[in-house]
Amino acid sequence: MTLQVLYFAWVRERIGLPRDQVETGAATVADLVEELRALAPRYDAAFADTSALRVALDQQLADFDAPLAGVREVAFFPPMTGG
Amino acid sequence: MTLQVLYFAWVRERIGLPRDQVETGAATVADLVEELRALAPRYDAAFADTSALRVALDQQLADFDAPLAGVREVAFFPPMTGG
Amino acid sequence: MAVRVQAKPFDTGAELAGFASGHKDVGAEVSFTGIVRDDTGGLRFMQIEHYPGMTEKAIAAIEAEAVTRWGLKDSLVIHRHGQLGPGEKIMMVATAAAHRAEAFAAAEFLMDYLKSRAPFWKKEVTADGEGWVAAKDEDEDALTRW
Amino acid sequence: MAVRVQAKPFDTGAELAGFASGHKDVGAEVSFTGIVRDDTGGLRFMQIEHYPGMTEKAIAAIEAEAVTRWGLKDSLVIHRHGQLGPGEKIMMVATAAAHRAEAFAAAEFLMDYLKSRAPFWKKEVTADGEGWVAAKDEDEDALTRW
Numbered sequence: 266m267t268l269q270v271l272y273f274a275w276v277r278e279r280i281g282l283p284r285d286q287v288e289t290g291a292a293t294v295a296d297l298v299e300e301l302r303a304l305a306p307r308y309d310a311a312f313a314d315t316s317a318l319r320v321a322l323d324q325q326l327a328d329f330d331a332p333l334a335g336v337r338e339v340a341f342f343p344p345m346t347g348g
Numbered sequence: 349m350t351l352q353v354l355y356f357a358w359v360r361e362r363i364g365l366p367r368d369q370v371e372t373g374a375a376t377v378a379d380l381v382e383e384l385r386a387l388a389p390r391y392d393a394a395f396a397d398t399s400a401l402r403v404a405l406d407q408q409l410a411d412f413d414a415p416l417a418g419v420r421e422v423a424f425f426p427p428m429t430g431g
Numbered sequence: 432m433a434v435r436v437q438a439k440p441f442d443t444g445a446e447l448a449g450f451a452s453g454h455k456d457v458g459a460e461v462s463f464t465g466i467v468r469d470d471t472g473g474l475r476f477m478q479i480e481h482y483p484g485m486t487e488k489a490i491a492a493i494e495a496e497a498v499t500r501w502g503l504k505d506s507l508v509i510h511r512h513g514q515l516g517p518g519e520k521i522m523m524v525a526t527a528a529a530h531r532a533e534a535f536a537a538a539e540f541l542m543d544y545l546k547s548r549a550p551f552w553k554k555e556v557t558a559d560g561e562g563w564v565a566a567k568d569e570d571e572d573a574l575t576r577w
Numbered sequence: 578m579a580v581r582v583q584a585k586p587f588d589t590g591a592e593l594a595g596f597a598s599g600h601k602d603v604g605a606e607v608s609f610t611g612i613v614r615d616d617t618g619g620l621r622f623m624q625i626e627h628y629p630g631m632t633e634k635a636i637a638a639i640e641a642e643a644v645t646r647w648g649l650k651d652s653l654v655i656h657r658h659g660q661l662g663p664g665e666k667i668m669m670v671a672t673a674a675a676h677r678a679e680a681f682a683a684a685e686f687l688m689d690y691l692k693s694r695a696p697f698w699k700k701e702v703t704a705d706g707e708g709w710v711a712a713k714d715e716d717e718d719a720l721t722r723w
Contacts, residue, residue, distance in 0.1 A: 274626055274698035275709050324631035326694070340628060340696075344712035347627075347656065347697030348531070348611055348668060348688055357480055357552035358563050407485035409548070423482060423550075427566030430481075430510065430551030431465055431522060431542055431677070443606075444590030455663060458614040461607065461684075462593075468604040468675065517601060529614065531688055532719075538607075539681050573678075 266290070268333070270301070272311070273342035276318065279311040294320050294329045297339065312341075319344055349373070351416070353384070355394070356425035359401065362394040377403050377412045380422065395424075402427055432498060432506050434490045436481065438513040443523050451505035451527035459534040462525045463542055469517035473557045479512045479521065482550035486510070493544040501537040503528050508541060510551065543573045578644060578652050580636045582627065584659040589669050597651035597673035605680040608671045609688055615663035619703045625658045625667070628696035632656070639690040647683040649674050654687060656697065689719045 270285045277283050291297040295315075302309045312318070320327055321340040333339070353368045360366050374380040378398075385392045395401070403410055404423040416422070435441075443464045451457050467477050490508050498506055503526055510522040524541045528534040545551075553564040581587075589610045597603050613623050636654050644652055649672055656668040670687045674680040691697075699710040 271628070273628055273696065274700070321628070321631060321696070324628070324634055340631070342628070342696065343698060343709065344717075345693055345696055346699045346710045346712050347695040348692035354482070356482055356550065357554070404482070404485060404550070407482070407488055423485070425482070425550065426552065426563065427571075428547055428550055429553045429564045429566050430549040431546035442590075442594070444588075444592075444594040446590075447593070447608075447610075448588070448590040455615045455618070458612050460589075460610040460612065463677065463681070464593075464606040465677070466604050466606065469601045470675075472601070529616075531609065531611070531685075535609070535681065535685050535688075539677075542677055542681075 266333070268297070268336065269338045270297075271338065271340040273340065275343055276311050276341050280307055289333075291333055293333060294322070294327065294331050294339065297333060298329065317343060349416070351380070351419065352421045353380075354421065354423040356423065358426055359394050359424050363390055372416075374416055376416060377405070377410065377414050377422065380416060381412065400426060432491075432494055432503075433508070434487055434494060435509045436483075436486050436490070437509070437511055440511070441509050441520060441523065443520060446507065446509065446523065447525060450507055450525050454504045454527060456529055457504045457527045458529050459531040460525065460527045461531075461534040461538040462523060463538050464523045465521040467515050467517050467519050467521060471557075473559065474517050475556045475558065476517075477515045477521070478554040478556060478561075479515060480552045480554070481510075481512045485550050489549045490545065493541060493548065497526070497537040497540050500540070501526070501528055501533040503533070503537055506537070506541070508545070510545070510549070512551070540577050543570070543577065546570045547574060578637075578640055579654070580633055580640060581655045582629075582632050582636070583655070583657060586657070587655050587666060587669065589666065592653065592655065592669065593671060596653055596671050600650045600673060602675055603650045603673045604675050605677040606671065606673045607677075607680040607684040608669060609684050610669045611667040613661050613663050613665050613667060617703075619705065620663050621702045621704065622663075623661045623667070624700040624702060624707075625661060626698045626700070627656075627658045631696050635695045636691065639687060639694065643672070643683040643687050646686070647672070647674055647679040649679070649683055652683070652687070654691070656691070656695070658697070686723050689716070689723065692716045693720060 505527040507525040526534045526537040651673040653671040672683040
């Protein structure tokens with residue numbers, strides 16, 4: 266499947282890109298993270314500690330063990346600091 | 349001593365006056381209330397149930413057993429409904 | 432810190448425009464506005480009586496305690512008296528603090544104390560007659576949380 | 578109910594002037610305004626990033642829950658993104674309800690959820706450099722009260 270993968274805040278800065286288009290067979294978010302870490306050291310650094318990250322699937326907050334079936338957009342970002 | 353006695357809301361309406369000037373030797377608020385009740389039936393009616401009343405001495409909330417020594421202004425009114 | 436007890440209307444928006452300006456350490460402002468409701472459609476107006484002299488002192492004391500307890504940078508209380516029609520603004524409070532928790536707590540504290548400890552009394556005048564609004568047990572109970 | 582996510586400034590007072598008008602059953606309006614603080618005097622500006630699309634959906638969902646839980650008659654959320662200098666207003670919420678308890682609770686609920694569940698991220702740019710604002714444990718903990 267083809268996924269739009271978005272990065273925000275320091276995740277975006279560390280990776281150096283706001284988004285990637287990824288061709289993947291990853292079953293879960295965690296599987297996708299493993300694939301992304303293998304792309305380049307800057308990805309590896311950004312995803313080194315997923316406890317410091319949040320993920321949204323099709324613009325809904327989700328967990329890292331969530332399945333990717335049917336998902337089109339995945340976003341990674343640090344804990345939110347609105348308000 | 350001479351006391352300015354003020355009435356508000358339904359206490360004022362029941363007594364029919366917004367204020368009295370009272371010459372009294374009452375030691376406490378409760379003593380003053382007894383004197384006022386003897387003035388006329390409308391006073392008696394207004395003070396029939398002091399649990400439904402509040403009292404302020406010189407513009408500070410007080411209790412019915414508070415002493416009147418040094419006080420110049422006494423106000424009687426129902427529980428407040430501001431806001 | 433300001434307290435105003437007045438018969439004339441006020442505008443919450445205009446009051447907030449100038450509120451707490453010039454404070455670099457204000458991160459949170461909360462306002463509350465109380466409005467005359469007309470649930471039944473029968474209210475002609477609300478008549479608000481107060482105790483001139485004591486009213487201002489009582490509100491200033493409540494406000495001073497809020498400023499101390501929550502480290503407010505600024506605060507404002509406006510309360511009207513006299514005749515107010517449905518939809519008219521009765522009163523407002525505003526609080527300014529560094530953080531939201533303090534601004535919210537102080538505004539709620541001010542409201543709870545204004546309800547039960549500032550000398551105002553409301554009478555409702557309807558098509559069917561008039562009656563003094565009774566104090567609610569829940570308003571008195573609300574004070575225990577502070 | 579309204580949600581606005583925008584780069585341009587807003588005026589809390591002007592927003593409140595038209596808020597919840599025409600509701601005869603509104604007795605209480607609460608507003609919260611968040612402002613860029615400059616505690617140290619060294620802040621040049623705050624840069625606020627967000628996730629277009631998700632932001633609006635997340636706020637609308639939070640707002641819908643507040644409306645249902647507290648029976649709000651009206652609500653408003655405005656949140657800015659982009660570059661904001663010290664003293665500038667970042668965001669505001671407003672709630673309108675029959676009674677004060679509901680209006681206050683709903684406004685605090687909206688703020689707590691906007692802090693930790695709406696996809697905004699703040700970066701502080703000072704004379705000494707820049708850094709992303711870290712989420713606070715107390716903000717996450719605040720959600721447990723709802």
